[in-house]
Structure formats: C-alpha cells, structure tokens
Amino acid sequence: MRMLEVVGLVAGYGKLKVLDSVSLRVGDREVVSVVGPNGAGKTTLLNSIMGLAEVYSGKVYFDGADITGLKTEKRVALGLSYSPQTNNVFPNLSVLENLLLGAYTRRHDRLRDDVEEVFRLFPELAGRAKSKAKNLSGGERQMLAIARALMSKPRLLLLDEPTTGLSPKASKSLLNKLLEIKSMGVSILLVEQNVDYAMSVADRVYHLVEGKIVGEYLPGSPEARTLIETFLTGRRVS
Ligand SMILES: Nc1ncnc2c1ncn2[C@@H]1O[C@H](COP(=O)(O)OP(=O)(O)O)[C@@H](O)[C@H]1O
Ligand SMILES: [Mg+2]
Numbered sequence: 001m002r003m004l005e006v007v008g009l010v011a012g013y014g015k016l017k018v019l020d021s022v023s024l025r026v027g028d029r030e031v032v033s034v035v036g037p038n039g040a041g042k043t044t045l046l047n048s049i050m051g052l053a054e055v056y057s058g059k060v061y062f063d064g065a066d067i068t069g070l071k072t073e074k075r076v077a078l079g080l081s082y083s084p085q086t087n088n089v090f091p092n093l094s095v096l097e098n099l100l101l102g103a104y105t106r107r108h109d110r111l112r113d114d115v116e117e118v119f120r121l122f123p124e125l126a127g128r129a130k131s132k133a134k135n136l137s138g139g140e141r142q143m144l145a146i147a148r149a150l151m152s153k154p155r156l157l158l159l160d161e162p163t164t165g166l167s168p169k170a171s172k173s174l175l176n177k178l179l180e181i182k183s184m185g186v187s188i189l190l191v192e193q194n195v196d197y198a199m200s201v202a203d204r205v206y207h208l209v210e211g212k213i214v215g216e217y218l219p220g221s222p223e224a225r226t227l228i229e230t231f232l233t234g235r236r237v238s
Contacts, residue, residue, distance in 0.1 A: 001064045002027040003187055004156055009058035011048040017056065018044040020211040026156060031178060031188045033198035036208035042191040043085055045208065046158045050082045051075055077105050081154035085161050088145035091134035095125050098133055098144055102151030118147040121180060139170030143177065156187045163197055175201050195231045199224060
C-alpha cells in the first residue's frame, strides 16, 4: 500500500453528495496533483482526507491504517497536515504566532528548532517574524500557511490552491518551495487550478470532474498535453 490510499470515496456535506467513488494514491516522497474545474470537489476531497467532510462510503488509509473515521487532530498526529484554500492564516497574529499555532501537536522543547527549520526553507518569512500576517504579500501569506502546516512535522502535506491570486513570479517561487519540501522527504497532495503549474511539480496528476476522477496522467506524456489543451479550450472531457 502507498502512504495515502483513498478507495471508492463517496463524500459530501449533509444531503449533498460531492465525491462519487474517488480513488487515488500518494506514495512516499511523491508530489501528486489534483486538477479540475471550480466545484469539481477538489476541496471536498482534501476535507474528506482530513476528516472535515462527511464520508458516506469508501475508505481512507494512511500508512496502511484505516483512518476513515478518525478525528482530524488524530490524523495530524499521525503525520497529515493541511493548508486550506481560505482562512489559512490568522491575519491579526504575527508570523511567529501563526507558526507556533501550527505546532500544537509538538513537544515544546523542540519548537525553537522547528521554527528555525521552516525559516531556513522560507527566509522571506524569517525577517518578518514579528509582522502581522495581514501585512504580508499574497505570496508570503501562502508561504506562511504552508510553513504553519509544516510545523506539525507532517509526512504528507495537503495544499489547496496555494498559487491562487499570486503573480506568475510568486507562483513559480512557491512551486519551487514545494520541490524543496519534497526533497526533505515530505509527500505532497496539491490541488491546483493551473494545469501547467500542477504538471511542473507533480509526479502524477489526477483530473477530477463533477466529483469523479476522469483521468490520471504522467507529466510530459502526450495524454497530459491533451489534458492541458482541454483546460485551455474549456472543452469537457467525458
Ligand atoms: N461546507 C460545505 N457545505 C455544503 N456544500 C459545500 C461545502 N463546501 C463545498 N460545498 C459544495 O460542494 C461542491 C464542491 O465544492 P468544492 O469541493 O469546494 O469544489 P472545488 O474545490 O473543486 O471548487 C460545490 O457544489 C459546493 O457548493
Ligand atoms: Mg476548492
């Protein structure tokens, strides 16, 4: 079994079934991306993996253990961490305070080392430790959200559209950070609206449409190129 195995997941909110039998895998040291149009269920997929949406049937396994019914904080303790699409930092708290809140599962005597480690990865944030998050640029704020998620020392990081609203330059810089995080031994499940960005960092890409996985691609393959063209022209894949 791979590190994360999602098997036949049917999930949603109350009476609204969003995901329809979704299966996917993320292996050790893999970056896997999920692309798809607005409303496809990408965020719901990440919510389900974290225990934040209702799962009607199907399973989520992490390191071979069935975590489908576990509370979110137990999943974090096992090594999953999540940077959500919105409200992913506390705007009125400083950079440092945001990071410390991300470390709530960690031993207190390790915090200083943990903070230094994320500052090595994000030197942009190190100089702004006392700045309130609301005063950061969009790119810095996304870096803070990811840095906060890293403070729980995850083995798998779930990221929901971290490049949304960023300039191409800030997006490229953020995507390079993801490759650095991968090289530190952390796997990443990345939800992206921009297929080119997804293809530039991912080892594999899943295409989610209306709650269903309609394709799985290796970046660089002819099929992957077709996927990009489909997105650019807005044509529907069936
Ligand atoms: N918290 C929620 N409660 C009820 N419905 C929701 C909630 N979040 C999302 N939805 C609905 O679920 C569907 C999929 O949304 P979402 O997973 O956010 O898609 P995506 O991230 O791909 O844009 C949409 O129809 C959306 O309105
Ligand atoms: Mg979303």
